[in-house]
Each structure stands twice: as C-alpha cells, then as structure tokens.
Amino acid sequence: MRKLVLCVAALCLSGMTAMAADDPIAVRKHIMDSVGAAAGLSGGMMKGQIPYSPAAGKSATASMMAAASSFGAFFPEGTDTGDTTASPKIWEDAAGFQKALDKFAADAGAAMAASGKDGPADLESFKAAMGPVFQNCKSCHEAYRIKK
Template identity: 65%
Template sequence: MLAVSGVTAVASEDPVATRKALMQSNGAAAGLSGGMMKGEIPYNAAAAKAALASFNAAATAFGDYFPEGSDMDANTTASPKIWEDMEGFEAELDKFQTAAAAAMQAAGKDGPADLDAFKAAAGSVLGTCKDCHEGYRVKN
C-alpha cells in the first residue's frame, strides 16, 4: 500500500508529467490498434486486449491530473479551454471512460474474437480520443 501512496504523491506533485505519461500510453495503444485495424500488424487477440486495457486504465485515471494551475506549465499541450470549460471537458472524459469500459467488457477474458470485433470495440474508444483532442488540446 505504501508504494501506491508514493506513486500518487509523485503524480500529484507533477500532474503534467503524469498526464503526458498517460497520453504516451494512449498513443502506444492507438498505434498498435491502428496498425491492426489497417492490416499493417497481424491481428492478435492478446495484443488487442492489452491495447484496450491500456485505454481503460488511462481513462480511469486521466481526469485526476488537471488541477487548477497546471495549465500554466509551458510543457503542456492541454488547451486552456479545459479550465475554461471544465464541465465540457469532464463530459468528454466521461465518454472516454464509458467507451473504454465497454470495449474492455466486449473484449472478454481472452480479447476480441477477431479483427472485426476489435474494430468495433477500439473504434469507439479512438473516436472519443479524436473528439477530445479537437476541443481540448493545443495543436502543434
């Protein structure tokens, strides 16, 4: 239990670094998912389940790392709109959490049965990522 508390303390001390780490995890899961969905990477149920699990873990934790003032960090691509419209941002996070949880449920114990089942599960999650990025991320 102490180790978990220590991780939480570090994360709360640097919410921007934590957000970035969670987004990197999402990026890796999205890359794997997209590769399988496009046929660039052979479909693998265990890898598909791992990608969905990564999305679900990030969705569960992500909202905790947007405290007031963390928008002032020069190293963030989080849009100031998050803090201006926290209710709207939280609605997007709810969509992400709902889609990720549903994808995990659909994946079952061993992962999606085939590529089409994975596309259905992952597609809705990736759609929520796109929607949130369009409204709440600074474009580079």
C-alpha cells in the same frame, strides 16, 4: 527475496505518488503516451502491419480503459501553463471536459465488455469494439488541446 520485491514495489509506488503530487502535467502526458502506444498497436493490427491476436487486442483495450479512468485526476488548477498542450478550456469549461472524459471511459468500458475474458476473437470484432473509442481522440483534442 519477497521482502525485497515488496520494498521495490513500495518505492515504485511512493515514487509515483510523489510524481503525481509534484508534477501532474508529466503524469497526464505519460498517461496519454500510453494511449498513443495502445493506439499504435491497434492501428498496426487494423492495417495488418502487426498480426492480430486476441491478447494484443485485449491489451490495447485495457490500456484505453486504464487511461480513461485515471487521466482526469491530473488537471489541478494552475497546471494550464508550462510544458503542456492542455487548453485553458479544460478549466474554463470543466463540465464539458468531464463529459468528454466520461464518454471516453464509457466507450472504453463498452470495448472492455465486448472483449470478454480473452480479448476480441478476431480483427473484425476488435475493430467493432474499438471504433467508438477512437472517435474520442480527435473530438477531445480539438476541443481541449492546443496546437503548439
């Protein structure tokens, strides 16, 4: 049984690596989709449509952190065309894009640190921790994403 689980995990991993190698556009869009999902969960809790819990707050925060620290790896040269809304500016102004990535990661990291082990204790502390993270969406999209 254990062997089977390991095999499945290995398959999964090799699948992911192949995906990253063959189709970085698909990978980065999936990563942003996970950011969108975490934003949906966060927004739902902030609006009172989804009951707040520290574990859910932590989950949303951790998704942001995971995305912020991996997203930048999926923009190799030549992936500015195709099924993507990434702006050519990402490659023209690579230093600026890196700065935007770094800020996103720093804000997500601060939110993680503020979350503690069990997640933000209440909705107010969740809002305080995640507020700065959400400011990154619009600023980066406006600068580095094209509207289609």
